[in-house]
Amino acid sequence: MIRETVVFDIDGTLIDSVDLHAKAWQETLAQFGFDVGFDQVRAQIGKGGDQLLPCFVPRDVLAKKQDAIEAFRADLFKRKYMPLVRPFPAVRPLFERIKADSRRIALASSAKQDELEVYKRLADIQDLVDVETSADDVERSKPKPDIFDAVLRKLNGGDQSSTIVVGDSPYDAIAAGRAGLQTVGVLCGGFREEDLRRAGCVAVYRDPHDLLENYPDALS
Numbered sequence: 001m002i003r004e005t006v007v008f009d010i011d012g013t014l015i016d017s018v019d020l021h022a023k024a025w026q027e028t029l030a031q032f033g034f035d036v037g038f039d040q041v042r043a044q045i046g047k048g049g050d051q052l053l054p055c056f057v058p059r060d061v062l063a064k065k066q067d068a069i070e071a072f073r074a075d076l077f078k079r080k081y082m083p084l085v086r087p088f089p090a091v092r093p094l095f096e097r098i099k100a101d102s103r104r105i106a107l108a109s110s111a112k113q114d115e116l117e118v119y120k121r122l123a124d125i126q127d128l129v130d131v132e133t134s135a136d137d138v139e140r141s142k143p144k145p146d147i148f149d150a151v152l153r154k155l156n157g158g159d160q161s162s163t164i165v166v167g168d169s170p171y172d173a174i175a176a177g178r179a180g181l182q183t184v185g186v187l188c189g190g191f192r193e194e195d196l197r198r199a200g201c202v203a204v205y206r207d208p209h210d211l212l213e214n215y216p217d218a219l220s
Helices: 018-031 038-042 049-055 059-084 091-100 113-123 146-154 170-178 193-199 208-213
Strands: 005-008 104-108 131-133 163-167 182-186 201-205
Touching: 018 038, 018 059, 049 059, 059 113, 091 104, 091 208, 104 146, 131 146, 146 170, 163 170, 170 182, 170 193, 182 193, 182 208, 193 201
Parallel strands: 005 104, 005 163, 104 131, 163 182, 182 201
Antiparallel strands: none
């Protein structure tokens, strides 16, 4: 069955940014007095700040400083790390191939809307996206299902069985599953295949180019 809509995560799925986000969070946490290893932080990338920070910062500190911590990270990432972000190969050709089949494309990201706009330009996909949601559309980020619930609403109550998700992290698959959606995983975000499958991915491919090479079976 060819699904009517393909929903893509962004960070680690379409653009090479996971390590950069991890560095920004590690530096931010250190700025506020929390010495956390890079690998520890990287394992949490795919979540938004609301879900990531409680892994490392005590609840009483978050109650007072969460807004300041997130603001510091956002500014740091934009200044120091966003200029280093690059798209993975074949993102636009993959999107063009999907659109050639009259299928809809949606973006569902834990990124802020202003970051999402930058990523769309980098990947050269602004004109190929039908629907998008970002962290600004929901109260809770992945692995909560809110972002995918919002996508389905924007798709005019799109049927879960006609929609497939593509993501790089276990949090994508968990969140999508909670919204009643199946996920195809990609390895380019750095998570292990076994972790993606354990989280619910029905298939795993290398990256967008691999999805294109195996289209339409990969996204059917």
